[in-house]
Amino acid sequence: MNAQTGCRDVPVLKERGQREVFCGLTGIIWLHRKMQDAFFLVVGSRTCAHLLQAAAGVMIFAEPRFGTAILEEKDLAGLADANLELDREVARLLSRRPDIKQLFLVGSCPSEVIKLDLHRAAERLSAIHAPHVRVYNYSGSGIETTFTQGEDACLAAMVPSLPATTARELLLVGALPDVVEDQALALLAAMGIAPVRCLPARRSSDLPAVGPNTVFALVQPFLGDTHAALERRGARHIPAPFPFGADGTTAWLRAVAQEFGVPQATFDAVIAAPKARAEKAIAAHATTLAGKSVFFFPDSQLEIPLARFLTRECGMTAIEVGTPYLHTGLVGPDLDLLAQGPVISEGQDVDLQLTRLRAARPDLTVCGLGLANPLEAEGLTTKWAIELVFTPVHFYEQAGDLAGLFSRPLRRRALLRKEAAE
Numbered sequence: 001m002n003a004q005t006g007c008r009d010v011p012v013l014k015e016r017g018q019r020e021v022f023c024g025l026t027g028i029i030w031l032h033r034k035m036q037d038a039f040f041l042v043v044g045s046r047t048c049a050h051l052l053q054a055a056a057g058v059m060i061f062a063e064p065r066f067g068t069a070i071l072e073e074k075d076l077a078g079l080a081d082a083n084l085e086l087d088r089e090v091a092r093l094l095s096r097r098p099d100i101k102q103l104f105l106v107g108s109c110p111s112e113v114i115k116l117d118l119h120r121a122a123e124r125l126s127a128i129h130a131p132h133v134r135v136y137n138y139s140g141s142g143i144e145t146t147f148t149q150g151e152d153a154c155l156a157a158m159v160p161s162l163p164a165t166t167a168r169e170l171l172l173v174g175a176l177p178d179v180v181e182d183q184a185l186a187l188l189a190a191m192g193i194a195p196v197r198c199l200p201a202r203r204s205s206d207l208p209a210v211g212p213n214t215v216f217a218l219v220q221p222f223l224g225d226t227h228a229a230l231e232r233r234g235a236r237h238i239p240a241p242f243p244f245g246a247d248g249t250t251a252w253l254r255a256v257a258q259e260f261g262v263p264q265a266t267f268d269a270v271i272a273a274p275k276a277r278a279e280k281a282i283a284a285h286a287t288t289l290a291g292k293s294v295f296f297f298p299d300s301q302l303e304i305p306l307a308r309f310l311t312r313e314c315g316m317t318a319i320e321v322g323t324p325y326l327h328t329g330l331v332g333p334d335l336d337l338l339a340q341g342p343v344i345s346e347g348q349d350v351d352l353q354l355t356r357l358r359a360a361r362p363d364l365t366v367c368g369l370g371l372a373n374p375l376e377a378e379g380l381t382t383k384w385a386i387e388l389v390f391t392p393v394h395f396y397e398q399a400g401d402l403a404g405l406f407s408r409p410l411r412r413r414a415l416l417r418k419e420a421a422e
């Protein structure tokens with residue numbers, strides 16, 4: 001499909017009203033699992049601590065790798081005291097936990113925190129605790145970030161201090177579960193593409209170097225700031241559709257393979273078996289999904305690649321594809337592959353969007369947790385957007401699970417209707 005038939009150049013409905021999304025602190029839940037010697041210290045309020053606790057669910061760690069330094073008004077005689085308190089808290093943490101090599105100070109919404117200069121605090125603490133621990137800072141505040149932007153802010157904060165290199169290297173950017181990352185690395189290795197580095201790395205000792213001969217491929221579409229930070233270091237982005245579904249994965253791999261001059265026969269031989277497995281797994285769910293309509297609320301920034309997957313590989317029709325931000329430099333190749341027809345919307349005015357949704361009554365609505373329950377009560381079938389980031393969904397071996405995330409609520413709704421009719 002080319003730009004004339006795809007959605008890259010269609011008019012975008014831009015809305016700037018009230019929005020219903022989680023804040024960027026949520027990313028800590030998947031980032032702390034990925035980065036095994038990192039600790040995320042949220043500088044925030046009890047609300048932030050509760051959010052993390054709730055999002056982490058029932059996971060109990062002997063040695064958790066995230067926590068909250070609670071700063072409330074009663075704690076503050078002044079900013080100097082807050083900084084001293086933060087320094088003491090960090091010193092206590094690091095003396096207790098010699099396994100921590102990277103410490104992220106994560107900013108939040110409360111006004112006491114906004115007044116603190118966490119960037120300077122991170123510099124000060126890095127100087128105190130170097131070379132054993134590197135201290136970074138980023139904001140996960142709900143005022144500034146939606147939930148996947150937390151990962152973007154975290155990775156972008158790391159880029160300026162990555163070592164420099166002139167080596168020609170491929171960098172995969174975006175947090176994937178280790179097992180999925182290993183699958184991607186195995187496919188690239190089978191094509192003869194090496195060395196391949198990852199950001200984030202599993203351990204600080206594996207952090208990639210970056211420079212003018214680095215080429216990078218994103219595995220998540222919400223990494224706009226990280227993309228810009230890498231380009232500032234001279235690295236070059238390989239634009240590609242995102243690796244969701246059999247076709248998306250093939251297109252992503254093809255873009256990387258072309259950059260590295262992989263022969264067509266090698267490429268075809270490497271992808272043949274996993275691609276066939278993915279197509280078969282998707283087909284099992286496509287019987288439920290084909291002919292159904294889907295409406296995306298703006299939430300995870302995965303919406304455009306997922307709409308491309310659901311319409312092209314599962315036979316669904318997209319009515320509206322909402323995204324918090326539309327970064328054509330990142331999702332342009334997916335927009336090219338998305339047939340014209342759906343409303344493409346950026347930002348949110350939740351009441352107006354709910355009106356459009358109720359008029360359209362789609363078969364499936366992809367939205368945040370806060371909207372899902374009331375919409376289910378109205379008889380609409382929903383999928384929680386947050387599950388899309390907590391579940392392994394990338395590359396060939398997960399393509400069936402990805403389709404299953406959308407077919408399951410439709411099957412459940414059909415069963416409930418059947419039971420009610422009996």
Ligand code: SF4
Pocket residue numbers: 023024025044045047048049051107108109110140141142143
């Ligand atoms: S929205 Fe703000 S106050 Fe609420 S949990 Fe997120 S950072 Fe904390």
